[in-house]
Amino acid sequence: MTQFTNEDVKYFAGFAKLAVSDEEAAVYAEKLSELAGFAKELKEVNTEGIAPMTHPIQLYNVLREDVPVDVLDREEMLKSVREHEDGQIKVPNIL
Amino acid sequence: MTLVNKTAAELQSLLHNKEVSVKELTESAFSRIEEVDGEVQAFLKTTKEEALERAEQLDQEPMEGRGPLFGLPIGIKDNIVTKGIETTAASKMLEGFVPVYDATVVEKVNEAGMVSVGKLNLDEFAMGSTTESSAFKKTTNPWNIAHVPGGSSGGSAAAVAAGEVPFSLGSDTGGSVRQPAAFCGIVGMKPTYGRVSRSGLVGLAGSLDQIGPMTRNVEDNALLLSAISGVDARDSSSSSQPVPDFRAALTGDVKGLKIAVPKEFIGEGVPAPIQNAVKEALNVLESLGAQWEEVSLPHVKYAAPTYYVICSSEASSNLSRYDGIRFGYRAEGVKNLEELYTRSRAEGFGEEVKKRILFGTYALSADHHEDLYVQSQKVRTLIAQDFATVFEKYDVIIGPTSATTAYEMGQTVKDPLMLYTNDVLTVPVNLAGVPAISVPCGFSDGLPIGLQIIGKHFDEATIYKTAHAFEQATDFHTRTPSLGEGK
Numbered sequence: 401m402t403q404f405t406n407e408d409v410k411y412f413a414g415f416a417k418l419a420v421s422d423e424e425a426a427v428y429a430e431k432l433s434e435l436a437g438f439a440k441e442l443k444e445v446n447t448e449g450i451a452p453m454t455h456p457i458q459l460y461n462v463l464r465e466d467v468p469v470d471v472l473d474r475e476e477m478l479k480s481v482r483e484h485e486d487g488q489i490k491v492p493n494i495l
Numbered sequence: 496m497t498l499v500n501k502t503a504a505e506l507q508s509l510l511h512n513k514e515v516s517v518k519e520l521t522e523s524a525f526s527r528i529e530e531v532d533g534e535v536q537a538f539l540k541t542t543k544e545e546a547l548e549r550a551e552q553l554d555q556e557p558m559e560g561r562g563p564l565f566g567l568p569i570g571i572k573d574n575i576v577t578k579g580i581e582t583t584a585a586s587k588m589l590e591g592f593v594p595v596y597d598a599t600v601v602e603k604v605n606e607a608g609m610v611s612v613g614k615l616n617l618d619e620f621a622m623g624s625t626t627e628s629s630a631f632k633k634t635t636n637p638w639n640i641a642h643v644p645g646g647s648s649g650g651s652a653a654a655v656a657a658g659e660v661p662f663s664l665g666s667d668t669g670g671s672v673r674q675p676a677a678f679c680g681i682v683g684m685k686p687t688y689g690r691v692s693r694s695g696l697v698g699l700a701g702s703l704d705q706i707g708p709m710t711r712n713v714e715d716n717a718l719l720l721s722a723i724s725g726v727d728a729r730d731s732s733s734s735s736q737p738v739p740d741f742r743a744a745l746t747g748d749v750k751g752l753k754i755a756v757p758k759e760f761i762g763e764g765v766p767a768p769i770q771n772a773v774k775e776a777l778n779v780l781e782s783l784g785a786q787w788e789e790v791s792l793p794h795v796k797y798a799a800p801t802y803y804v805i806c807s808s809e810a811s812s813n814l815s816r817y818d819g820i821r822f823g824y825r826a827e828g829v830k831n832l833e834e835l836y837t838r839s840r841a842e843g844f845g846e847e848v849k850k851r852i853l854f855g856t857y858a859l860s861a862d863h864h865e866d867l868y869v870q871s872q873k874v875r876t877l878i879a880q881d882f883a884t885v886f887e888k889y890d891v892i893i894g895p896t897s898a899t900t901a902y903e904m905g906q907t908v909k910d911p912l913m914l915y916t917n918d919v920l921t922v923p924v925n926l927a928g929v930p931a932i933s934v935p936c937g938f939s940d941g942l943p944i945g946l947q948i949i950g951k952h953f954d955e956a957t958i959y960k961t962a963h964a965f966e967q968a969t970d971f972h973t974r975t976p977s978l979g980e981g982k
Contacts, residue, residue, distance in 0.1 A: 409853065416811060416856040417818070418849055419834075419841035427846075428853055435807075435854050439800045439867060445874050452872030453879060455702055455732070456688040456928020457952065462731040476595040480822035491820055494832045 402436040404429040500975060503567055503661065503715045510566055511558055517566035521550040521610050524568040528612070528659045530979040536634045537644075537654035539573050541613035542580055550610050563718050563742075565608035569662040570654045573614040574621050574697040575706065577601055584697045585629035586619045588817050588824045588843035598695020599730065600664060600706050600723045607722040612660060615650030619845045620814065621666055621699045623647050624674055624918070625907055628847045633904065636678060637976040638942055642901040645675030651709050652679040657978055662719055663709045668699045669802050670896075670921025672707040673933040677896035677945020680935045680974065682716045682962070683709045687953045688928035689734035691720075692727030700809035701732070703802075703925040712972050713934065713963040717741035720955060736953045744956035745963040750784030752961060753889045757792045760894030760920060760947075769895050772937030772944045777893065779968050780961070787893070792881040795923045797874050802922035804858050804871035810848075811855025817843060879927040886951045891961050895920060896933040896945030920947065930955045934962045935971035943971070 406425035409432065413420040420428065474487060483490040501509075509515045525543050532538055546568070553566050571577060574584040576594035578601075583589045597605070604611065618628040626634045626649025634649045636642040637657040644653040648665030652675035655663050665672040667685035676683025684707045691706045698704060708719035721742065726735040756777065761770055777787050819825040819839025826838035844852070858867040885892060898917050924931040929952055936946035946965070950958040966972050 412853050412856045412860065415860070416852050417815075417833075417836040417840055418844075418852065419837035428850060431850050432854055432857065435803060435850075436857070439804050439858075439871075442797060442800050442804070442870050442874055443866065445794070445797055445870070445877070447870060447873035447877070450873045450876050452869050453876040454872060456879070456926070457732070457734060459689070459732065459734070464728055472595050479595070480592060481820075482825050489821060492829055492832050492835050 402433060402440055404432040404436070500658070500973070501661065502712055503563055503718055506567055506661070507563060507565070517553045517610065518547060518550040520566060521546050521568055521612070524612050524660055527979070531657050532659060534635060534640055534978060535637055535653050535657045535659070536632045537615055537650040537657065537659060538570065538613045539583060539585065539616050539631055539650070540581060542611065546610050546612050553608055553610065556608070562607055564604070564722055567609055567662060568612045568660045569604055569609045569664065570613055570615045570651060570660045571601065571611055572617055572648050572651045572663070572665050574617055574666060575600060575664060576695040576697070577611070577614065580614065582614065582697070583631070584620050585617045585631055586843065586845065586848070587630045590630070590824065592822055596695065599692035599727045601695065603723045604664070609662070615648070615654055615663060617650055618647035618847070620697065620848050621647040621668060621671055622810070622847050622851055624670065625902060626650065626675070627904070627907075628845055630845055636901045636942070637978055638680060639901070642903055642942065643678070645678030645901060647671040648683070648709065649675050652676050652681055652683065655679070655681045655709050655711055656976060658975065661711060661715060664706055664723070665709050666696055666704060666706050667925065668703045669806060669918055669925050672709060673896050673921055673931060673945065673947060676709055676933040677943065678901040680943030680971070681709060681711055682713055682932065682934050682972070683707060684716055684720055684932045684955065684958070685924060685930060686720060686724065686955055687734070687930040689732055690724050690736070690930070690953065690955070692725070692730040692733045694727055694729035698813040700806040701813060702809060703806060705925070713959060713966050714742060714745055716932070717745060717959045734953070739956055741956055741959050744960045746960060747964050747967060749780060749961055749964045752780070752785035752891070754780060754785055754787035755790040755885045755889035755892045756787055757795070757892060757894060758789050759792055759795050765895060765898045768937070768939035769898065769944055772939070773893070773895050773946060776936045776946045776965060779965055783964055783968060785961075790885050790889070792878070792885065792923065794874065794877040794881050795919060798878055798923040798926060799919045801871045801874045801878065802918065802926060803854070804867050805875065805926070807851040807855035808858045808868050809855070811852045811859065814848070814852055819843070875926045878923055882923070882927040882929055890957055892949040894947050896947040897921070900939050900942035900944060924949055928952065930958055932958050932962050934966055936965070936969070937971065
C-alpha cells in the first residue's frame with residue numbers, strides 16, 4: 401500500500417492514539433502516501449542473507465551492581481503531574 | 496568586551512590574567528544576546544539570574560584546578576533536560592515542563608565549570624532541518640535573516656554564529672548538529688554513537704540520537720567533546736571506550752593521511768559552488784601532505800528512505816510516553832481515558848511530529864513490519880558495511896555536509912521531498928554510527944558552506960586533526976556575520 405485513504409490514516413491513528421479530524425486525515429493521507437512511495441524503493445535492494453541492524457555499536461550484557469541508590473524524589477516528580485492524590489496519579493474514568 | 500571571535504584559550508588567558516572575571520564574561524554574553532537575539536531568535540529561554548549567581552560563585556574558585564572550559568558560557572538545546580529550568584523540545588506538548596534532574600551532559604558541563612545561559616530553539620522534538628517546526632519561534636540565519644539556520648539544532652548553531660555564546664550543545668539524529676553548523680558557518684560534531692551519554696536527551700530515535708558540541712572553531716569543539724564524553728550508568732548504550740584528550744590530536748600534521756571521497760557525495764545533485772568548495776578543501780589538505788581518492792558507497796542512495804523508516808518507527812514508539820497523564824500537555828474537558836490520550840496527543844503535537852508518528856506506526860504494523868521496518872534495518876547493515884569497507888583502506892571520508900546552502904524561510908514547506916533527498920549526505924553517518932564533523936569551507940552568495948569529515952568508530956581524534964589542519968590553513972572560521980552594532 402502506498403496510497404493512503406482517509407480511512408487508512410484513521411486506522412493507524414487509532415493505534416497511535418491520535419485524534420484525527422476528517423480534514424486532517426486528508427492532509428496526512430497525502431503526506432503518508434508521499435513517504436510510503438519514497439520508502440518503496442527499499443524493496444529493490446537485495447538483502448538476502450543480510451542480518452537486520454538494530455544498534456550501531458555492538459554492546460553485550462550491560463549490567464550494573466544490584467544495589468539500591470538514591471533516585472528521584474517522588475514529591476519532586478509529582479510537581480509535573482496535573483492531578484494526583486496521596487502520591488498517586490489521577491486519570492479520568494476508564495469506562 | 497565582547498565574546499565574538501574569542502577562543503576558549505583566549506578567554507581562559509583573560510580570566511587567568513584577571514583582565515576579566517567569570518561574571519563579566521557572563522554579562523558580556525547576555526549583553527550580546529540582548530543586542531542581537533531580537534533578530535536571531537535563537538533562545539527559547541535565558542537564565543540570566545541563575546547564570547550570574549553561578550558566575551559569582553565560580554569567581555571565588557582558585558585559579559589552579561580550573562580546567563580549559565572553566566567560567567565559559569554555553570547554551571543548551573531545549574531537548575536536553577535541565578533541572579528546575581523549563582525544557583520544551585520546542586513542543587506545545589512539553590510547554591511548562593520543568594525537569595527534576597539534569598541530563599548527564601549538563602552535569603558534565605557544570606562539572607567543567609561552564610555557565611549555562613539558556614535554552615536554544617529547535618525543530619519540534621528535533622524533527623526537521625530548518626527549525627521552522629518549533630512551536631514557539633522561528634530562528635533566523637545570522638548570515639542572512641531571510642534564511643533558515645538549518646536544523647534541528649538551529650538555535651544552537653545560530654547562537655554560536657551570532658557570537659551570543661562560544662559553545663552550545665546540539666543533538667544529531669540524521670544531521671541535526673552538522674547541517675545547521677554548515678548553514679551557520681560554525682563547527683559541529685556528531686560523535687560516535689555511544690560516545691556521549693543520552694541520559695536526559697528527549698528521545699527521537701534511540702538507535703540514531705547523539706548529543707554533540709557546536710563551536711566557532713575546532714579546538715573549542717575538541718575541548719567540549721572531551722568534557723561531555725564517557726560511559727554513564729544511566730545510559731546502557733553509552734560506551735566504555737576510553738575518552739582521549741581530543742585537543743592533543745590537533746597536531747597540524749596530516750602527512751600521509753588517506754582520504755576517501757565518495758562519488759555519491761559529490762555527484763550531480765550537488766551544485767557547482769559546493770562541489771568547488773569541497774574540491775578546493777581537498778586541494779588544501781593535499782598541499783598539507785594528505786592524499787585523496789574517489790571511492791563508492793554503493794548503498795547510500797538508499798540511506799534517506801532507510802533513515803525515514805527507522806527514525807519514524809523509533810519515534811512512534813519513543814513518543815508514546817506523551818499520554819497527557821504523568822507530565823506534559825493534557826487536553827481539557829475529556830470524557831474518558833481514551834479521549835484523554837487521543838486529544839492530548841492530537842492537540843500537543845505539531846503536524847510534522849504527528850506525520851512521523853503515523854508513518855512509524857504504519858511501518859511497524861503487522862502487515863508492513865517485514866517489508867518496511869526489518870528491510871530498512873537490513874539495508875542499514877549494508878550501508879554500515881559500505882563504510883567499514885572504505886575504512887579498511889582510508890582514515891577519513893570527506894564530502895559536503897549539505898547539498899545546498901541555507902534555504903530561504905518557508906521554501907522547504909513547498910517542497911518537503913527536497914529535504915529528504917538533501918539528507919542523503921548526513922543520515923548515512925547516523926545509520927552507521929560513525930562520527931562526523933562539519934567545518935566551514937567556503938561561501939556562496941554570502942551563505943556558508945560546510946565540509947563534512949567522517950571517521951571510524953571512536954576515532955574522533957583523526958577527524959579533529961584533519962579539521963584543525965584544514966581550519967588553520969584557511970580563514971573561513973575567522974569570518975563573522977554582520978549583526979547588531981558591528982553591522
